[in-house]
Amino acid sequence: MPHCSSFSMKLAGTNRPVALAQANAMLNRLDLLCETVGASVFGLLLTKYDIVTCLKISSALMICSFPILVMLGQLINSVSCHALDSSRTPSDESICADLLDVRKIVQNGLSSIKHGWNEYKQQTVLPASVATVFLNFNVALAPGAIMTALLMHRGMFHFPSSNLSISEKCLQISNSCLTGISPSIVGAFSGLCSVMGLVATFISSSLVKRVGILKAGAAGLIFQASLLSIALTVYWAGPISQRTPLLIFLASIALSRLGHMSYDVVGTQIIQTGVPASKANLIGGMEVSIASLAELVMLAMAIIANDVSHFGFLAILSVSSVAGAAWMFCRWLGNPTDEQRELFIFDPHFQLQAT
Helix, strand or coil: CHHHHHHHHHHHCCCCHHHHHHHHHHHHHHHHHHHHHHHHHHHHHHHHCCHHHHHHHHHHHHHHHHHHHHHHHHHHHHHCCCCCCCCCCHHHHHHHHHHCCHHHHHHHHHHHHHHHHHHHHCCCCHHHHHHHHHHCCCCCCCCCHHHHHHHHHHHHCECCCCCCEHHHHHHHHHCCCCECCCCHHHHHHHHHHHHHHHHHHHHHHHHHHHHCHHHHHHHHHHHHHHHHHHHHHHHHHCCCCCHHHHHHHHHHHHHHHHHHHHHHHHHHHHHHHHCCHHHHHHHHHHHHHHHHHHHHHHHHHHHHCCEHHHHHHHHHHHHHHHHHHHHHHHHHHHCCCHHHHHHCCCCHHHHHHHC
C-alpha cells in the first residue's frame, strides 16, 4: 500500500514516530478488519445464493463504494488542511503525456523500471525493505492453499486417491469435493491467524513507544523466525496427523503472524522515515513489485515440487527466508551509519548510544 503509507506519513509526520506508528497500525487494523468481514459476508452469501449471484452482489458493492471512497478522500484532505495536495510541475505533465503515448509504451515502461530499480537500491533503509521482500518468500508456513492441502493430506480429510499433488488438492477444495472430517480445524486456524494479525497492530505501536522503531522491527522478525523454526522442527520430528504435534505446529504458525504483521507495520514506518516524500511512491511501488515477484517465484517452485512429500523442502525455504530477513535487519541495526543515525535521531536506540 505505497499510496496509503504516504498519506499516513503526510498526516502524522516523520518526526513523530509514535504518532506515525499509531497511524500505520490503525491503517493495517482497518485493512485486516475489512478483509475478515468481507470474507465472512461473502461466505454467508454463498450459503444462501449461487456463485454467480454472489459475484454480482460483490461487484455492485464495489461499484457503489467507489464514490464513497472518493468523497472520504476529499474529506480527509479538507480536514488535514490539504496535506495531501501536491503541485504539478511541467516535467510531471510531460511524463504523463509520454505514458499515454502508445508508441512509447515499451520504451517508457523499461525506462521506468530501470529508474525505479536505481532509486530502490540507493535508498538508505534498503536492508529494511529487502527484509520485507524476504518475508514474501514464506508461502508454505503461512495460512493459504498450500497449508490447507498439507493438512488435508496429513489425515484431516479423506480423498479417493493418496497420490494427489498440492494443486490437485486445492482444486478439489474449490470444487467442494471434500469428504470425511469437517474442515473446522482449518477454519479455526485461518481465523486464529487473522486474530493474531489484528492483535499485532496493537502490539506494534506499543513496541515503538517502548523500545523504538528499529528494535521493534528486529523483535518482530526474530519472533517470527523463532516460531516458524519451532513449526519446522515439529514437522520434521514426526507425523503431524497426531493431535498434539498438529496443534503445536498450527499454533506456532499462527503465533508467528504476530511478528509478521508487527514488522509489516514497523517496516512500513522505517521506509517512510528513510525515503524522501518525493520518491515514496516510486520506491514503494518498486518494493511491492519485487515482493510480488518473490511470492510468484515461491509459488512456481510449489508447482514444480507439487507432491505433498516435498512440503518439507518448501518449509525449509520459507524459514530460511524469514531467518535471513531477521539476520539482515539485525546486522544493519548493529552497524549503523551516520546517515542512519541522522534519520532515526528520535529512536531510543541511538539516543542511548549518544549518552
